[in-house]
Amino acid sequence: MINKKEAALSSIIAAVFLTTMKFVVGILTFSLGIISEAIHSLLDLLAAMITYFSVSMSDKPADRQHQYGHGKIENLSAFLESVLLVITCVWIVYEAINRLLTNESSVTVTIWSYAVVIVSMIIDISRSRMLFKVAKRDNSQALEADAIHFSTDILSSAVVLLGLVCAHFGYYKADAISAIGVAIIVLFISYRLGKSAIDVLLDRVPDGLTEKVEARLKANTDIVGFHDLKIRVAGPDTFVKVNVHIGHDLDLEAAHDICDRIEKDICTMIPKCEIIVHAEPE
Secondary structure (H helix, E strand, O other): OOOHHHHHHHHHHHHHHHHHHHHHHHHHHOOHHHHHHHHHHHHHHHHHHHHHHHHHHHOOOOOOOOOOOOOHHHHHHHHHHHHHHHHHHHHHHHHHHHHHHHOOOOOOOOHHHHHHHHHHHHHHHHHHHHHHHHHHHHOOHHHHHHHHHHHHHHHHHHHHHHHHHHHHOOOOHHHHHHHHHHHHHHHHHHHHHHHHHHHHHOOOOOOOHHHHHHHHHHOOOOOOEEEEEEEEEEOOEEEEEEEEEEOOOOOHHHHHHHHHHHHHHHHHHOOOEEEEEEEEEO
């Protein structure tokens, strides 16, 4: 089973291969469109390196300076990648508008042009599927951001491929028009990704999580009530603190057993959860 670090490393290898391939073919065929794709892949390489660094750091255990661990570096990485996506979109829109205004084609149709775009799409599809799978399994926002990056490359490559096909029929504006549409979609995805990362960095509780924990506590017949429930998320980890009220006639051992059962119950509901339960006599 591939782990987060291996998944991130595979993204770097794929990005290096794609960037090199696009630059070589773009220069040999004098295709500005493919050279533009190579520049886009350079951004992906930078994003992949950021992801690799973040997942390598996030798994480090807690220490005296970072007592809640290093998980939030994944959220910071996701935010930085969303910024890179926005930069990419701005560049795509600028290039597309420039082509529409100048009525110039920047795509040279050759067999190598088709080959590099198709190979790029196959690799991007494979990488994005693998990254999404690992990101979902390990609750990794950094890998999710990297997967989105590769997914946008699929759209971008599809736009270039469309431009190549349309060039055969003399309609060169299709490439630029499609690029603007792709940029709008990616901007929307970038906004959601960036907002999600900022929410975690600002300790915003994920939607519905507080209600789920409260419902589980209210259904617990071992406690009379609870208060001061606090939840925070850092990378793939979730931290929960709560004060529970128990019968005043219970001894310390019984109270401790109740707290243990509550902790195990909550941890079965929330993956990678660390919970502290403080018992108070009712």
